[in-house]
Amino acid sequence: MERAHRLMEYTAFLSDNGVNVVTPVHLHKQNPQTIDDETYVVYPYIEGTTYTGKNSEIYAAGEFLGRIHSLSPKENVCQLEAYDYMLE
Structure with missing residues (x-):
């Protein structure tokens, strides 16, 4: 649950700073919710097209990532876990 809240905080930070990202839906119930051993966050459905690598x-992806990285603080203030992009 704590990890979900940290990610929600980070996406809200990006949105508040002009990055066009989805943020969790405001519900009449708690969002996120833990069901059994899994934590779920409800996000809005977005119409779009499949990525084709054009x-x-x-x-556009480079611009998007550049905006995110330009806002990244030196310290991990949201205490997000490190993302390892290397597949084993």
């Missing part, structure tokens, strides 16, 4: 999509 140059325009790659460029």
